[in-house]
Amino acid sequence: MAALAVHGLTKRFGQVTAVDDLSFDVQPGTITGFLGPNGAGKTTTLRVLLGLVHPTAGTGLVEGVPYRQLDRPAFRVGAALEATGFHPGRSARNHLRILAHPNGISSRRVDEVLAEVDLTGVARRRVGGFSLGMRQRLLLAGALLGDPPILVLDEPTNGLDPAGVHWLRRLLRERVDRGGTVLVSSHLLAELALSADAVVIVKNGRLLAQGSVEEVIGRPGSAVRVRTPQAAELQQRLTAQGVVAELAASDEVVAYHVTTHQVGEAVAAAGLVVDELQAERHNLEDAFLALTESDRSRS
Amino acid sequence: MTALVRTELLKLLWTRATWGFLTAALLLVVGRVVLLLGGVGRVGGPAPGSADLTLAVLGCSGLGIFMIVLLGVVSVTREFHSGTWTSTLLVTPDRRRLIVAKVLAASVTGGAISALLLAVAAVAGLASGDVVFNLDASLVRFVVGALAAGACWAWLGVGVGVLVRNQTVALLLPVTWLLIAETLLASFGLRELLPWTPGGATRAVSGEDFPGGLPVWAALSLLVGYATALTLAGARRLVRADIS
Numbered sequence: 292m293a294a295l296a297v298h299g300l301t302k303r304f305g306q307v308t309a310v311d312d313l314s315f316d317v318q319p320g321t322i323t324g325f326l327g328p329n330g331a332g333k334t335t336t337l338r339v340l341l342g343l344v345h346p347t348a349g350t351g352l353v354e355g356v357p358y359r360q361l362d363r364p365a366f367r368v369g370a371a372l373e374a375t376g377f378h379p380g381r382s383a384r385n386h387l388r389i390l391a392h393p394n395g396i397s398s399r400r401v402d403e404v405l406a407e408v409d410l411t412g413v414a415r416r417r418v419g420g421f422s423l424g425m426r427q428r429l430l431l432a433g434a435l436l437g438d439p440p441i442l443v444l445d446e447p448t449n450g451l452d453p454a455g456v457h458w459l460r461r462l463l464r465e466r467v468d469r470g471g472t473v474l475v476s477s478h479l480l481a482e483l484a485l486s487a488d489a490v491v492i493v494k495n496g497r498l499l500a501q502g503s504v505e506e507v508i509g510r511p512g513s514a515v516r517v518r519t520p521q522a523a524e525l526q527q528r529l530t531a532q533g534v535v536a537e538l539a540a541s542d543e544v545v546a547y548h549v550t551t552h553q554v555g556e557a558v559a560a561a562g563l564v565v566d567e568l569q570a571e572r573h574n575l576e577d578a579f580l581a582l583t584e585s586d587r588s589r590s
Numbered sequence: 591m592t593a594l595v596r597t598e599l600l601k602l603l604w605t606r607a608t609w610g611f612l613t614a615a616l617l618l619v620v621g622r623v624v625l626l627l628g629g630v631g632r633v634g635g636p637a638p639g640s641a642d643l644t645l646a647v648l649g650c651s652g653l654g655i656f657m658i659v660l661l662g663v664v665s666v667t668r669e670f671h672s673g674t675w676t677s678t679l680l681v682t683p684d685r686r687r688l689i690v691a692k693v694l695a696a697s698v699t700g701g702a703i704s705a706l707l708l709a710v711a712a713v714a715g716l717a718s719g720d721v722v723f724n725l726d727a728s729l730v731r732f733v734v735g736a737l738a739a740g741a742c743w744a745w746l747g748v749g750v751g752v753l754v755r756n757q758t759v760a761l762l763l764p765v766t767w768l769l770i771a772e773t774l775l776a777s778f779g780l781r782e783l784l785p786w787t788p789g790g791a792t793r794a795v796s797g798e799d800f801p802g803g804l805p806v807w808a809a810l811s812l813l814v815g816y817a818t819a820l821t822l823a824g825a826r827r828l829v830r831a832d833i834s
Contacts (some may be wrong), residue, residue, distance in 0.1 A: 304832075335834070342683045343676060343833040359683040372681050376673020382604045389604075392597040393681050433677060 662747020
């Protein structure tokens with residue numbers, strides 16, 4: 292059973308369709324990146340999954356059950372959503388104690404999660420004076436209170452410094468290694484490429500792609516680009532060896548489904564001059580832009 | 591439900607507005623008692639040691655109703671105002687249970703504040719040497735009525751907060767009603783409606799004798815009815831609302 296599932300989800304706000312017949316599953320034991328440009332419907336989808344927004348059609352399920360039917364949800368799903376407010380006059384510790392009480396979570400656990408997100412030193416300070424990064428850590432602390440197997444995080448890196456982003460990435464990986472599941476929406480694609488196992492890409496509320504990162508971006512390093520004044524000769528030699536190669540420019544060859552080592556051997560054997568030789572690194576950003584651009588041209 | 595009510599009580603305890611409303615209520619009540627005691631023994635003023643003076647002094651605690659209803663309002667609207675509804679509903683997705691917990695917590699707090707205001711008024715009266723307390727039926731009925739009114743007005747505040755949600759409008763509504771709307775009713779020749787208003791019902795619950803005043807049980811039922819109607823209407827709206 293999928294840890295999180297969205298089936299045929301549609302959400303309209305008046306005349307605006309925020310999510311349009313969206314379906315995807317999040318498999319247990321994975322970090323799944325939820326990608327899309329601004330206004331793609333990511334936050335609305337997460338809020339439907341968490342029972343905060345009523346779907347116009349379709350469902351959002353947590354381990355097969357609507358969120359609102361979960362008994363003591365803090366132990367099943369931890370969520371940190373963007374634009375969640377804090378009572379400015381309340382201390383960080385009291386904010387968490389208020390979240391902990393209804394689910395029967397002890398104050399000792401509150402202190403543990405404060406330590407986990409490195410906020411112990413400011414636990415008794417009013418949240419109103421917190422920086423964006425500290426608020427983000429406090430949101431995460433709230434999500435971790437029940438030590439739930441599933442985390443749903445909406446733009447969790449907003450306001451975090453590079454060290455904070457690194458810490459978060461490690462935290463999520465550790466939880467997934469222990470059998471947890473994470474669904475994380477982010478507009479920082481490079482950061483997701485480093486940490487996600489799978490991605491769901493949406494635009495205009497519709498699904499554009501879903502699968503493992505490799506499936507969506509293609510096999511990394513499968514093409515090699517060579518800049519050489521003898522480009523035509525290199526292209527002929529590679530083609531003669533059964534390699535698919537094309538002239539990208541008068542001084543540039545692109546060879547497909549080979550490694551840099553194989554191309555290097557061919558260059559050495561022919562005694563060619565090479566100005567530059569590099570593996571083509573398709574990344575999530577390329578795949579995302581290609582998908583969203585092709586969707587734009589279709590529409 | 592116990593854990594939820596306790597959580598709502600903690601929220602009230604850890605909100606500065608609660609202490610602000612409590613301080614304002616204490617100042618209002620003490621000020622009114624001092625003014626009242628200043629007139630004791632004067633022509634037209636209450637006689638020292640009389641039962642009327644005792645009830646009048648205790649009746650000063652009724653001014654706290656204004657602050658109690660505002661406290662009830664804020665216990666709900668603060669969540670919308672500061673955006674904490676999202677985290678509240680994530681840990682308690684059942685919105686109906688949440689509203690019930692808010693009603694119970696606010697009512698307990700309203701009753702407790704009424705008790706404190708009564709005690710402060712009583713101590714001020716005793717300190718003056720002009721007020722004597724005889725534990726009779728009318729005194730007991732007055733105290734029980736004041737506590738019930740405090741609880742009901744806090745509940746009314748929750749109902750207004752759930753229904754209106756905009757904090758400024760929700761705060762202005764009950765005060766405007768009590769200070770202006772009910773006064774205008776009398777001015778426009780609709781005095782016979784006054785016993786049926788929340789303010790009129792509160793006066794009756796507190797044992798005040800006035801023309802057309804309802805029996806205590808009927809007045810209390812009316813207050814509970816207003817609070818229930820407001821809360822149900824608000825809950826119906828909140829349960830269907832998208833929190834985005």
